[in-house]
Amino acid sequence: MENNFQEFSGYHGTLINPYPYWLCSNQDCPKCPYHIKTGEESRVTYGEFYEAFGFPYGPTVPENKQLIFFELKNVSGAVIQKGHVTNCLRVSLHAESILFELNGYLDSLLYRYETVGYITLYSNYTPCNEYDHYCISKMYDLLMRYPQTRLDIYFSQLYHIEDNISTSIWNGEALKSLAGLWSRVTLNPISNGIWQTILYTFVKGVPSETLYQPILPARATADRYNAHMIQVITGIKPYFVDVPSPMHKPQNINCYQELPKNNINYIPAPQPQNSSNQYAPFFGAGTHFPGAPVFPFQREEVSKPKNIVRHIRMPIDMSEEMKLGTFLPNTRKINEVVITENVIKEKDKDRKKKRKTKKGKS
Numbered sequence: 001m002e003n004n005f006q007e008f009s010g011y012h013g014t015l016i017n018p019y020p021y022w023l024c025s026n027q028d029c030p031k032c033p034y035h036i037k038t039g040e041e042s043r044v045t046y047g048e049f050y051e052a053f054g055f056p057y058g059p060t061v062p063e064n065k066q067l068i069f070f071e072l073k074n075v076s077g078a079v080i081q082k083g084h085v086t087n088c089l090r091v092s093l094h095a096e097s098i099l100f101e102l103n104g105y106l107d108s109l110l111y112r113y114e115t116v117g118y119i120t121l122y123s124n125y126t127p128c129n130e131y132d133h134y135c136i137s138k139m140y141d142l143l144m145r146y147p148q149t150r151l152d153i154y155f156s157q158l159y160h161i162e163d164n165i166s167t168s169i170w171n172g173e174a175l176k177s178l179a180g181l182w183s184r185v186t187l188n189p190i191s192n193g194i195w196q197t198i199l200y201t202f203v204k205g206v207p208s209e210t211l212y213q214p215i216l217p218a219r220a221t222a223d224r225y226n227a228h229m230i231q232v233i234t235g236i237k238p239y240f241v242d243v244p245s246p247m248h249k250p251q252n253i254n255c256y257q258e259l260p261k262n263n264i265n266y267i268p269a270p271q272p273q274n275s276s277n278q279y280a281p282f283f284g285a286g287t288h289f290p291g292a293p294v295f296p297f298q299r300e301e302v303s304k305p306k307n308i309v310r311h312i313r314m315p316i317d318m319s320e321e322m323k324l325g326t327f328l329p330n331t332r333k334i335n336e337v338v339i340t341e342n343v344i345k346e347k348d349k350d351r352k353k354k355r356k357t358k359k360g361k362s
Contacts, residue, residue, distance in 0.1 A: 004103045005036075013039020013083070016105050018098045029090040035098055036105055038083035042069065043204040052124040053156045055195055056210065058218035061157065066095040068123040069202045072109070075117035075148075081109075082201065096127045096135035100142050110146050120152045122190065122198050125159035126230070129174030130167045136174040143181065150183075154190045154240070156222075158229055172233050179234035187234060189226035191215075192242035 006020040016036035017023060023033045044052075044067070052067040054060040066087035072080045085099045099106050110116050129136040143151060161168050179187050190198070192215055199206050215223075231237050 002103050003108050004101065005105045005108070007105075010037070010039070010041040013037060013041030015041060018101065018104055023088070023091070026090055029088050031086045032088060032090060035088055035095070036083060036085045038081055042082060042084040043202055044084065046203055046205045046207070049203045053190070054219070054222070055156070056216050056219050058222050059157050062124070064089060066123075066125055068095045068099065068121055069198060070099065070122075071120040072116050073118040073120070074115045077118070080113070080116060084202065092132070094128065094133045094135050095123070097133050097138060100135070100138035102138070102141070107142060107145070110142070110149065117148060118150050118152070120154070122154045122202070124156050126155045126157075126161070126175060126187070127153070127178070128159050128167070128171045130160070130170060136178050140178060143184065151185045152188070152240070153186065154188050154194060155226065156190045158226060161229065161233065175230070176234045179236045182236055186239040187230050188238040188240040189223050189230065191223040191227070194240070194242060
């Protein structure tokens with residue numbers, strides 16, 4: 001097999017140039033030429049993660065930014081390798097197209113290591129099948145070359161499925177065809193606990209409060225919307241869905257509306273406070289990401305707590321006299337007898353004995 005990539009050792013993983021013959025450092029693409037990174041080198045800053053995935057506040061719709069985290073596992077489920085892949089702005093290459101390229105990095109790795117049984121993708125967009133990309137076609141071909149491999153895709157946003165986009169029909173049909181490979185392929189929205197898994201595994205500089213706080217309503221609503229839409233497109237219910245409330249179609253929700261300038265409702269992504277971590281996010285308080293939408297959501301109705309009154313016996317005043325018969329059945333009155341004992345010293349004993357002997361003599 002001809003290897004169509006170059007691999008270099010990094011400090012905590014590897015850096016991969018997917019097209020060594022013509023892809024090099026340039027000003028048009030900040031990620032060139034290393035669009036694939038593995039190991040700890042694949043971790044991204046919390047700010048970059050927020051900009052791409054829209055967590056925790058909702059979809060950000062970064063049109064020209066694609067980020068995919070991947071895990072390769074053996075047949076027993078143990079992780080063999082983790083990494084990430086980004087798109088190339090210079091030559092307009094999608095991340096899926098780079099990763100699933102024939103004779104590319106993933107193809108060569110699966111060819112060499114036959115123990116790989118699972119490929120898990122955490123992507124900020126669903127894959128497309130548009131002209132010059134054919135991401136889903138490349139995924140399909142790789143699965144046909146390695147029939148023992150399973151593919152699970154988790155996404156945070158839908159890519160070009162709106163009716164006003166000409167390529168939406170192609171993308172919808174391709175997604176339906178890919179989902180037709182179930183149970184070897186699953187398409188699932190990222191939701192609830194899966195967000196924490198991604199943060200722990202692929203993101204650096206995450207504020208501690210973010211790891212433990214519940215999913216915000218705007219993000220949860222977007223996840224429910226994604227779950228509903230992927231089922232409408234493919235006709236298959238997502239296999240992995242972990243949303244706080246039952247899945248339903250949101251009403252009057254536009255997930256991808258434009259963000260007005262100087263919007264007072266916009267909340268910037270949080271950052272660690274008083275931290276000297278070298279992996280602190282690159283943005284500060286009040287930083288605005290262009291194109292980040294305000295995601296409308298419906299407040300869930302919460303029923304008011306009911307006031308429950310329980311009639312209980314009040315505690316007994318111990319100062320009052322208690323009749324034992326009123327508490328214990330079949331009881332009798334008890335006569336209390338107090339016995340006192342006096343301690344007699346040995347000298348007193350001798351005196352008493354002498355008195356007794358004197359009386360006896362007389």
